[in-house]
Amino acid sequence: MQSKETILDVNHLKINFNTYAGTVKAIRDVSFSLKKGETLAIVGESGSGKTVTTRSIMGLLANNAVVAGGSIQFHGQDVLKMSQKQLEGLRGAKIAQIFQDPMTSLDPTMRIGRQIAEPLIIHKGVKKEKAMAQALEMMKLVGITDAENRINDYPHQFSGGMRQRIVIAIALINYPEILIADEPTTALDVTIQAQILDLMRELQDKISTSIIFITHDLGVVAGMADRVAVMYAGKIVEYGTVDEIFYNPKHPYTWGLLSSMPTLDTHGDELASIPGTPPDLLDPPKGDAFAPRNPYALKIDTEQEPPFFKVSDTHYAATWLLHPDAPKVTPPEQIIERQKKFAVMQKEAEAKEQHRIEEEEEQQ
Amino acid sequence: MAKYLLKRVFYLLLTLFIVITVTFFLMKLLPGTPLQNQQKLSPAQQHLILKQYGLTKPIWQQYLIYVGGVFQGNFGTSFQFSDQPVSYLISSRIGPSLLLGLQAMILGVVPGILVGALGAIKKNTWVDTTTTIISILGISIPSFVLAVLLQYFLGLKLHLFPIADWGGFAYTVLPTLALAASPFADTARFTRTEMVDVLNSDYIELARAKGLSKWGVIYHHALRNSLIPVVTIIGPLAVNIMTGSMVIENIFSIPGIGEQFVKSILTNDYPTIMAVTIVYSVMLMVVLLITDIVYGIIDPRIRISGRSN
Ligand SMILES: Nc1ncnc2c1ncn2[C@@H]1O[C@H](COP(=O)(O)OP(=O)(O)OP(=O)(O)O)[C@@H](O)[C@H]1O
Ligand SMILES: [Mg+2]
Numbered sequence: 138m139q140s141k142e143t144i145l146d147v148n149h150l151k152i153n154f155n156t157y158a159g160t161v162k163a164i165r166d167v168s169f170s171l172k173k174g175e176t177l178a179i180v181g182e183s184g185s186g187k188t189v190t191t192r193s194i195m196g197l198l199a200n201n202a203v204v205a206g207g208s209i210q211f212h213g214q215d216v217l218k219m220s221q222k223q224l225e226g227l228r229g230a231k232i233a234q235i236f237q238d239p240m241t242s243l244d245p246t247m248r249i250g251r252q253i254a255e256p257l258i259i260h261k262g263v264k265k266e267k268a269m270a271q272a273l274e275m276m277k278l279v280g281i282t283d284a285e286n287r288i289n290d291y292p293h294q295f296s297g298g299m300r301q302r303i304v305i306a307i308a309l310i311n312y313p314e315i316l317i318a319d320e321p322t323t324a325l326d327v328t329i330q331a332q333i334l335d336l337m338r339e340l341q342d343k344i345s346t347s348i349i350f351i352t353h354d355l356g357v358v359a360g361m362a363d364r365v366a367v368m369y370a371g372k373i374v375e376y377g378t379v380d381e382i383f384y385n386p387k388h389p390y391t392w393g394l395l396s397s398m399p400t401l402d403t404h405g406d407e408l409a410s411i412p413g414t415p416p417d418l419l420d421p422p423k424g425d426a427f428a429p430r431n432p433y434a435l436k437i438d439t440e441q442e443p444p445f446f447k448v449s450d451t452h453y454a455a456t457w458l459l460h461p462d463a464p465k466v467t468p469p470e471q472i473i474e475r476q477k478k479f480a481v482m483q484k485e486a487e488a489k490e491q492h493r494i495e496e497e498e499e500q501q
Numbered sequence: 502m503a504k505y506l507l508k509r510v511f512y513l514l515l516t517l518f519i520v521i522t523v524t525f526f527l528m529k530l531l532p533g534t535p536l537q538n539q540q541k542l543s544p545a546q547q548h549l550i551l552k553q554y555g556l557t558k559p560i561w562q563q564y565l566i567y568v569g570g571v572f573q574g575n576f577g578t579s580f581q582f583s584d585q586p587v588s589y590l591i592s593s594r595i596g597p598s599l600l601l602g603l604q605a606m607i608l609g610v611v612p613g614i615l616v617g618a619l620g621a622i623k624k625n626t627w628v629d630t631t632t633t634i635i636s637i638l639g640i641s642i643p644s645f646v647l648a649v650l651l652q653y654f655l656g657l658k659l660h661l662f663p664i665a666d667w668g669g670f671a672y673t674v675l676p677t678l679a680l681a682a683s684p685f686a687d688t689a690r691f692t693r694t695e696m697v698d699v700l701n702s703d704y705i706e707l708a709r710a711k712g713l714s715k716w717g718v719i720y721h722h723a724l725r726n727s728l729i730p731v732v733t734i735i736g737p738l739a740v741n742i743m744t745g746s747m748v749i750e751n752i753f754s755i756p757g758i759g760e761q762f763v764k765s766i767l768t769n770d771y772p773t774i775m776a777v778t779i780v781y782s783v784m785l786m787v788v789l790l791i792t793d794i795v796y797g798i799i800d801p802r803i804r805i806s807g808r809s810n
Contacts, residue, residue, distance in 0.1 A: 197709055221714075229712035236710075241703040244722050246729065246801055255721075256711045291801040307711065 144314055144347060145171040145194070150207035152189055154199065159419045163189045165371040166207070171315065176341065176348040178358040178379075180394065181368030184415055187351045190368075191317045193217065194349075195234060196224035211315075229256040233308035234317040238324045239300035243292035250276075250288035253306045260311055275306040278343070280336060298329035305336065312344050319351040334361060355398045359383060364451070367391050370415050370426040377452030384479030387446075387454035389433045392472045425457070433458060433466050509793070513786050520782045521571055521775075525564055528771045554580070571779065577772035581765065587776045591758055595780070597667055598750065598757035602742050604673060605680035609738065613688025614731060620689070621696030621727070622719060632689060639686025644745045648679035648752045665754040676753045680745050684738040691734050696727035732796045739788040743781055 152164035164186050171177050179187050192198050194209055196216060209216040211231070219227070228234075233256075236242040244252055253275055254268035263271070269288070276284035279302040292300055301321065308316055318337065322330040334357060341348060350361055358365055359379060366376040367390065375388040386392055393411035413430035416422050422429070428438035435457050437443075446459035457463055467473070542550070551557050554577075555566065570577060576587035613636075620632040655675060656664030662674045699705060700723055708722045746759035754760070758777050765773035797803045 195710060197706070225712045225714055227712070228710055234707075234710045236703055236707060238703060242707045244704045244708070244726065246725050247722070255713075259712050259717070293802050304707070307707070 141172040141174060143170045144173050144211065146208075146210040147190075147194070148208045148210065150190070150193065150209065151205035152186075152193055152198065153203045153205045155201045155203060156419075161418045162205075162421055163371050163418055164193070165421065167368075167371070167373055168207075169366050169373060169376065171347050171349060173314075174341075174345055174347055175363045176350055176361055178350045178352065178362035178365045179368055180352055180355055180358060180365060182353055182394075182411075182415060184370075184418075185368040186371040187353075187368055188319055191234070191319055191349065191351060194315075194317065195228055195232060196221075197228075226260070229308075229313075230260040230311045231313055232315045232317065233311065233313040234319065235301070235304050235308050235321045237320040239297050239304050240324065242304055243300055245292055248289045248291060249295070249303050252292075253303065253310055256307065256311050272306070272310065275310050276303075278340070279303070279306045279309070281306075297325055298332060301325060301329075301333050302336065305333075305340070309340060309344055309346070313346055315349065316341075316346045317349045317351070320353070321350075322357065323352070323354070330357070337361070355383075355394055367394065370421060371418060372426065372455070374427065374456070375452075375454040377448065377454075380479065380482065381449065381452040384475045384482065385448070385452070386472060386475070387448055387452075387459055388427075388456045389431045389458070389468075390427045391454075392468055393430075395475070396469055396471050425455075435463065506794075509790055513790060516786060517779070517782060518568075521568060521779060522564075524775050524778045525567055528775055529560060531769075554578070567775075576776035576779075579765075579770055579773050581768045581770040581773065587772045590761065590773060591776055591780060594756055594758045594761050596757075597755050598746055598759055601673060601676055601680060601746060601750070601755065601757065602739070604677040605742050605745075606684065606735075606738065608677055608681035609684030609742075610688050610731070610735070613685045614692050614728065616685075617689040617692025618696050618719075618724065618727070620693040621700060624697060624700075629693075632693070636686040636689040636693075639682045640690070642682065644679050644683060645748050645752060647682050648676070648749055651675045651678055652752075665752075667755050672753075672755075676749050676755060679749050679752075680742055683741055683745065687734065687738060687741070688731065692727060692731055695730050696723060699723050699727045702726075729796070729800050732792050732799070735792045736785070736789045739785055743784065 147167060147169050150164050150167045151162075154161040154163055167186070167190060169177065169179075179190065181187055189198070189202075193202075193204070194211075194216060196219065198204075204217050207217070211227070214223075216224070216227070243249065250269055250272050253272035254263075254265070257263045257268040257271055258265065273284055273288055276288065281287060281299060281302055287294075292303070295303065305321075321337070322333050325333060337348070338361065340346075348361075350358070352358060362379050364376065364378050365382040366373045367382065367388065368374070369390050375382065375386065375391050377385075382391060383395070386395060390411070397410040411430060416426050416429070422439070423442075424440050425431070425434070425438040425443055428434040431438065437457050443455045443457045443460075445453040445455050447453055448459070458466060468476075548557070555563060558566075567577070574588055576591070579585050579587050579590055582590070616632045616635065620629045623629050652664040652675060655661045663672050664675065666672060700719075704726075705718060705722055708718045713721065743759075746757065747763055748759075749755075750757045750760035751763055758780060761773065762777040764770070765777065
């Protein structure tokens with residue numbers, strides 16, 4: 138693995154919300170890092186805390202939110218400790234975001250050219266005319282046809298897919314270091330989804346930004362991400378490279394997510410979503426929050442939270458099943474097939490590496 | 502746009518025609534005659550007077566004559582002031598009413614917008630609570646109560662403004678205040694609701710994510726989007742002011758059509774009642790037409806769909 142520079146470092150983040158019913162512990166000790174140029178996918182069911190995590194990075198938490206601990210280091214500065222002014226300087230300049238529903242995320246009464254140019258005007262003090270010229274360039278870059286004639290149109294004159302391109306143009310106009318995409322394709326139909334994902338990959342190469350890609354659909358992760366973090370009930374339960382998560386998952390929750398995902402590789406007849414519901418975050422359970430829904434739960438799961446166990450240098454999972462003393466369990470059949478495939482892939486990779494080394498030696 | 506306008510004016514005239522017809526026949530159905538208080542008159546004398554006003558003709562003839570007259574600006578002769586054409590009565594009295602109405606509209610809407618927006622921006626703070634209480638008061642205190650209070654405190658006690666009659670600007674202040682209270686409260690409440698919605702919308706979230714400051718978000722994105730719908734309540738506010746003016750003009754002895762209207766009702770002065778009703782309808786329809794046009798101009802979504810039609 139190339140050790141690229143880490144640009145964002147989230148450490149032991151804890152976020153609570155004060156509500157009438159009590160304190161909602163939405164983020165319960167989350168740590169991850171983001172490297173320059175990589176795409177990190179955060180997956181998990183609804184309510185697992187994906188959006189709250191991204192909002193805390195943007196400094197856009199709701200008024201009733203309380204940072205109960207942790208830090209978010211960006212270029213050596215803690216985002217959580219920044220003043221409102223500093224945060225404003227960050228948002229839309231260094232860290233930008235794409236939202237879920239393109240039908241509602243554009244200002245209905247402002248011309249789209251203006252909307253795209255706005256971050257330039259705010260952050261770089263670019264004069265309006267020049268900003269509009271750059272907005273036009275960006276419109277072309279994100280694939281809006283006939284951009285010259287459409288720059289003065291209003292959002293309602295565009296389709297959903299085109300609007301999401303506009304939202305992407307707004308996010309990228311300042312060439313941000315981090316792009317947060319919170320379920321950017323969930324509201325779009327499948328063909329448009331694919332186009333938007335293609336566009337994001339293409340633009341990531343051109344603009345060389347890092348992406349945090351939020352989704353509850355593992356299906357779109359495979360083609361997008363370099364690494365994956367799996368979230369459950371306000372915690373990350375497993376993280377690793379895409380191949381590690383897809384083909385060598387260790388956490389029973391990840392097994393459940395993968396089993397409920399239709400793919401070409403799997404035999405489609407055993408599709409099932411994970412039974413049960415996530416725990417109440419007003420009063421999270423004592424041990425492993427997933428234990429009540431986990432058919433592989435051990436006794437210790439209800440008493441003590443599992444720490445992260447190392448699977449490889451890049452792959453960690455928080456499940457007691459990885460403890461040396463834990464009984465050996467047999468994962469679902471589908472997961473075993475995935476693991477077999479992973480073994481083959483690893484052998485191939487090794488063979489390739491061997492081959493490369495041999496070639497190098499020959500050349501010398 | 503020209504085609505749209507023509508269509509709207511056509512509908513306006515059609516509505517006006519219906520209003521005239523309905524008022525005419527309603528008047529005919531009402532019990533009581535203009536002569537009811539003059540029992541001293543002999544039946545023969547009564548007949549003579551009725552004939553003079555054309556009231557002995559068959560109803561359908563009366564109707565045709567009336568409609569024909571109205572479209573030529575002739576509303577007949579007042580029963581109450583037998584020497585005055587109704588059209589003169591109205592034209593000499595409409596000025597004060599229009600002035601009051603316009604002042605009340607401006608004094609209601611502009612501060613209403615400001616107060617409503619402030620309440621939304623400072624939601625759930627003491628500012629919000631205060632502005633909400635003010636607008637609830639504005640809605641729940643009847644205008645005639647407010648009028649009397651204003652007369653008592655600002656007029657009688659403090660001698661700031663004349664308490665009745667009609668003269669310069671000073672005479673308009675108290676009645677305008679009394680009339681403006683309810684539109685002010687309505688506008689404030691409506692604006693607050695709109696703006697709270699807008700401030701919770703996705704595009705405001707995106708505006709924040711762009712790095713705009715709190716006031717930048719409000720100024721560039723929230724205000725425009727929450728003010729556009731306010732145009733739609735101008736029509737109902739105009740109705741509010743018109744009905745209010747009937748009471749207020751009486752309380753302040755203002756020689757306007759509202760005061761005339763009440764007088765005419767008390768004396769069964771049918772021609773004047775009908776004429777004032779028609780004038781009110783026309784004013785309301787014109788207000789609605791103007792607000793629709795303005796709405797189309799300031800909301801791009803309407804503008805475009807209008808063009809493609
Ligand atoms: N302002 C708030 N007040 C109280 N609770 C909140 C607030 N915002 C979020 N939460 C709670 O925090 C938890 C995590 O929410 P979050 O929106 O991050 O979930 P998510 O993973 O993004 O889900 P989804 O896939 O549905 O978008 C949820 O239980 C949610 O109810
Ligand atoms: Mg979410």
